[in-house]
Amino acid sequence: MGHDIWNFIDNSDLNEYTLIVPSVAVGNVGQLSCDLLISSLQMKKIASVYSPALIPVLGYDPYNLQSNSLSSSCEIYKSDRKNIVVLQLRAPLICKSARIFLEEIIKRFKEKNIKDIIILTSSFAHENKHISTSPFRFVASESSLYKKKILDLHWIEHKCVDSPLKIYGGGFSSLLYEICQENSMPCLILYKYCSEGDNIPDAYDMISHLSSVVPLFSDKFDLLSQMIQPVSWKLLFGRPPPRDIY
Template sequence: MEKTNIWKFINDCNVVGYTLIIPSVAVGNVGQLSCDLLISSLNMVKIASIYSPAQIPVIGYDPYDLKSNSLSTSCDIYISDIRKLLVLQLRAPLVHKYASGFLKDVVSTFREKQITDVIILTSSFAHEKKHILSSPFRFVASEGNPHTQNVRKANLVKHEENTGEPKVFGGGFASLLYKICLEYKLPCLILYKYCSEGDNIPDAYDMVQNLSNVVPIFAENQDLLTQLKQPVSWTLLFGRPPPQDIY
């Protein structure tokens, strides 16, 4: 594979046995918002950035700490040693032409680092939901997935049209990444929610709650909402208020 992606590790940690969470840029950006909530709530530490032609360039202030001198980019990787958790946060869509090569590089790199599995967080168009009274959440799990038992306990609904290559309409690259994980024999789980564009912060909270039922991320003896911390960047999620001098 041609090395067109540049990995810059701030701290090359031992991640053997960790779970990697990747958001797919999709309708409502629910996956990305959920990862923001996880990173902020768990005080996760950035360990790497990836620069790739597959990414639309983005750079800005640290979205989780106003006092930090660190910059955020299109693709940053965060770690929680206590929870054995990695989050690869994407802040821009992937360029279709290079998406497959980029995702293969991500999967192969973390497979070499001997992570346990990959969880993809994404969303789907609300109008694609066929059973109106059922849960808005669906999942797709590969064989040998370590979270299968917890998924059953959480009573999550299985993706209705799982033919080996699940189609999540509006779900971005989730299906492609799932297929790549299968090729590299890396256990993978897709968790998605049917939603619409708008204020998708409530969807992110719902996603994190369902994720925590599958993966023991937060303390079970405390209320989940008390453990969640909104990122400071969410105060400008819809831009600044209109200037007063226009009235």
């Protein structure tokens, strides 16, 4: 895709780093989870990405009200302490260009020697046929680095009745997983069954669940106390109604 622009502020190698990508899906749980992670770990922005596959979005810095920098549809954040990179998306992908853009993501990060990829997403609550079990499911490639931990924790695997993989309501997660497989990139999908609405609690649940296999936070302190809610969430549902109408 000749029109893609990857503007890296920090060009360092990402060997031993894990890339986390949210799929734009039901309730935007993946994106909210990445917001919570970026804010809590005080990750620094290392790149902005422009692509015809992305619906243009421009706004204030969602993590710092004092910042003069703008945020766009796709930005990349890094935590050197935790060896984590997050590719945050703030808009859906345009369907006809999605595959080319996702292939470009894998190509770029393979060049930077990324270790593995985790996709965070969600699925329609009515797809959960066993409501008494955990609302989380996973899909892990054969080369996934978290297989042993996941087995020890008895996570429930996504039942793949269709081929290729389908996660209903899960956005591009299945397609990105397929591209990872084609490129021999270790990949884990973690998703939660949910409904549209206030999905902030789902994001907290997602990061807590992910933390049990990926060391994101300190064991010395309570997990919830280490999570910092992004300032942008104060206006997640718009401004309150004007008082004049009452």
